[in-house]
Amino acid sequence: MPTQRCYYEVLGIERTASEGDIATAYRKLAIKYHPDKNPGDEEAIARFKECSEAFEVLHDSHKRSRYDQYGHAGVNGNGGAHFGDVGDIFSAFGDIFGDIFGGGGGGRRARAGRDVRCDVTLTLHEAAEGCSKTVEFQRHETCEDCKGSGAAAGSSRETCAYCAGHGRVIQSAGIVRVQTTCPACGGAGSKIKDPCRTCRGKGQRLRRVVTEVQIPAGVDDGMRVRISGEGEPSASGGPPGDCYCFISVLSHPLFERQGQHLVCRVPITYAQAALGCTLEVPTLNGRGEVKVPAGTQSGDVFRLGGRGMPDPRSHGLGDLLVQVTIEVPTKLSKEEQQLLRQLAELEHKHVAPQRKSFFKQLAEYFTASDESDKD
Structure with a gap:
């Protein structure tokens, strides 16, 4: 199977391209590679299908979100773009090709409104357990004074x-007829003579929205939670967009998160590391215990399963x-100093195997160095 391009x-x-940027880029490529303009050119048809598949995913906010997060795996076989032939593309985008080539591909499809975003900050415990959060954001809603018409009362x-009420104008460039939105009325086919003073003829007003969102357990920093139908209303009568809540998880003084795992760094004494001990450690659910065996080295890691x-x-x-780290004391009592000096003397008489190996290598190094100087 050939590799799919981004x-x-x-x-x-x-x-970061906007919906308008995506549509503009697609229109240019569709004109360039359209089969009517490239008869018998299989390469042009393949490019035409490729850019149509890209547009099919990226112009849909839900599919684009899945693609941004998971790549082609997020849309292939799951509502992604799969066009068998050029006819499938014309059927799917009749309205788009009506814009470009002046053809009749059916009426313009009602598109969903734009998505909006808000930000949610969680503690590590809230992220672990899941919670309900009150969020605030802004979206446009129908103007109450003009009921969305944009016209003043009466x-x-x-x-x-300019367009005689069609909302579109047609321009010819050789064999290609380009149908574009009327610049005078913005595609509405009509204009407001006396606009509503409240919304200034827009038919909508920006409003502050306060609502609740359920945060699932286990969310991580940078993830998004969708609130369906809480986005901008559709200008063409389609469904409203969605609100995406961007998650930010605060750092914790004891735990560092690594995916599903939590890392806790615990200092221990030399005696605990050498002799072994049972170590009390913090967990998200209270206290836990870790058995530290004798001879533990600084940096060793012990795992508590299912506590992440x-x-x-x-x-x-x-x-x-x-992860344990051996902590060296900065201040010692006289008794501690005496005991450590006794230990040092014992270590000097009974050198550990690792140190024996090091001193042997050190002696060989200096011997070789001295012989080299004599030569």
Whole structure:
């Protein structure tokens, strides 16, 4: 199977491109590679299908979100773009090709309204357990004074003289007929003579919205939670957009998150590391215990299974990874100093195997160095 190119690369746009940028880029490519303009050119038809598949995903906010998060795997076989032939493209985008070539591909499809965003800040415990949060954002809603018409009371809309009420104008460029939105009325086919003073003829007003969102357990920093139908209303009578809540998780003084796992760094004494001990450690649910065996080295990690974070997409819990570090005291009592000096003397008489190996290598190094100087 051939490798699929990045849809943003196919359309020649940035990942931050707006809906208008996506549509503009697609129109240009559709004109360039349209089968009517390239009869018998299989390569042009293949490019035509490729850019149509890219547009089919990126112009849909839900599919685009899945594609941004998971790539082609997020849309292939799951509502993604699969066109068998050029006829399928014409059927899917009759309205778009009506814009470009002046053809009749059916009426313009009602598109969903734009999505909006808000930000949610969570503690690590809230992210682990899930919670309900009150969020605030702004969206446009129908103006109560003009009921969305944009016209002042007692006034009415007038037919646009520029496009004769069609909302579109047609321009010819060789064999290609390009049908574009009327610049005078913005595609409405009519104009407001006396606009509503409240909304200034827009038919909508920006409003502050306060609502609740359920945060699933296990969300991580940078994830998004969707509130369906809470976005901008559709200008063409379609469904409203959605609100996306962007998650930010505060850092924790004891735990560092690594995916589903939590890391806790715990200092221990030399005696605990050498002799072994049972170590009391913190967890998200209270206290836990870790058995530290004799001879533990600084940096060793001990695992507490199932004491980490849940995965919001599946069942199961991560682990708590306890990393111990041997802490060297900065102040010692006289008794501690005496005991450590006795220990140092014992270590000098009974050198550990690792130190024996090091001193042997050190002696060999100096011997070789001295012989080299004599030569």
